Amino acid sequence: CRATPILCRRARSCDRWRNECEDTREPLIDRRGTLCARSRTERMGDMRNRAVHHVVTGVALTAIGLTVAPAGATAYARPAMPLRVAAAPAAATSMPAWAKRLPDSTRQVVRTVSSEFWCQHVYCTVTQAWQKQRGEWRVVKHFRSTIGARGWGKRREGDMRSPGGVRRIKVTFSTGRRPPGAMPWKRRLPTSSVSARPGRLYNTWIEERGRTDGDRPSMRFGFVVDYNRVRLRPYVGPKPRAGRGSGIFYHTSRPGRRWVPTLGCTQIGNVANMKWLVQWLRPGAHPRVVQDL
Secondary structure (H helix, E strand, O other), X not given: OEEEEOOOOOOOOOOOEEEXXXXXXXXXXXXXXXXXXXXXXXXXXXXXXXXXXXXXXXXXXXXXXXXXOOOOOEOOOOOOOOOOOEOOOOOOOOOOHHHHHOOOOOOEEEEEEEOOOOOOOOOEEEEEEEEEEOOEEEEEEEEEEEOEOOOEOOOOOOOOOEOOEEEEEXXXXXXXXXXXXXXXXXXXXXXXXXXXXXXXXXXXXXXOOOOOOOOOHHHOXXXXXXXXXXXXXXXXXXXXXXXXXXXXXEEOOEOOEOOOOEOOOEEOOOHHHHHHHHHHOOHHHOOEEEXXX
16 A cells, blocks of 8 residues: 545645555545645645746646646646646636537536556556536546557557547446436347447447357446447448447456556446446536547
8 A cells, every 4th residue: 555645625735645555546636626746745846836836827847746737727646757737727717628629518528638647558547527517627536547558549440549539428338237327328238249340230239149248347337439430229320430440438347457458448447436437427418528638
């Protein structure tokens, strides 16, 4: 176990600590959306920098190995190297850049971006649940996750990459008998799969005779990302483009393999976190998936 920062009670500083094992460590944030420092030295250095630059908004400070987002933003620390910042707006009149790509009706976003807080591989990511309230986007929760073994930039079937951009959630799924949330839902059966084989059923949800692993543990909860015109029934909807990639999901993990890379999906290794995400989504909020933005 290692010392891990927890959500501070005051708006400005992070001054409480707890010990947790690696599987449950998270880069927790204070009420202003600023990452709690991982050590006293980093924390004090960060406070000194804030005192000097408190009137400067939008300037990244990296002198102590932290990248600090603008006031009201969410940043994730990785020691001794710059880090990509996942920023939230400081006021209701401003919004993160990726939000400009969303429909006006969207009020929930599942966003996944690269992060080296937990590990330093190209497939290491953080997944955030964003919600829009009174015109302001805020992070509700965030989870450790992993993507394709070769990172972002999916172009073709089997390239071991995950797609970036903004996409709809086609349908949620689970292996139970009842839907876990309010979103459109399909049950994963032992015969269920989204076909990767070339042909008329490419990138289509099918029930495959003789298949027995469709309800495997990694499919306990999740959702299908609307990538490459995925179909939920044979021949219903626009035809997927051959060879461009198939079966892009958000799903959970196999036992004992929480944080391994995927073939192109986004994996939230903690089952309870994936279940929460599926239950949190609401069709009336017109949710979208935002990746690598």
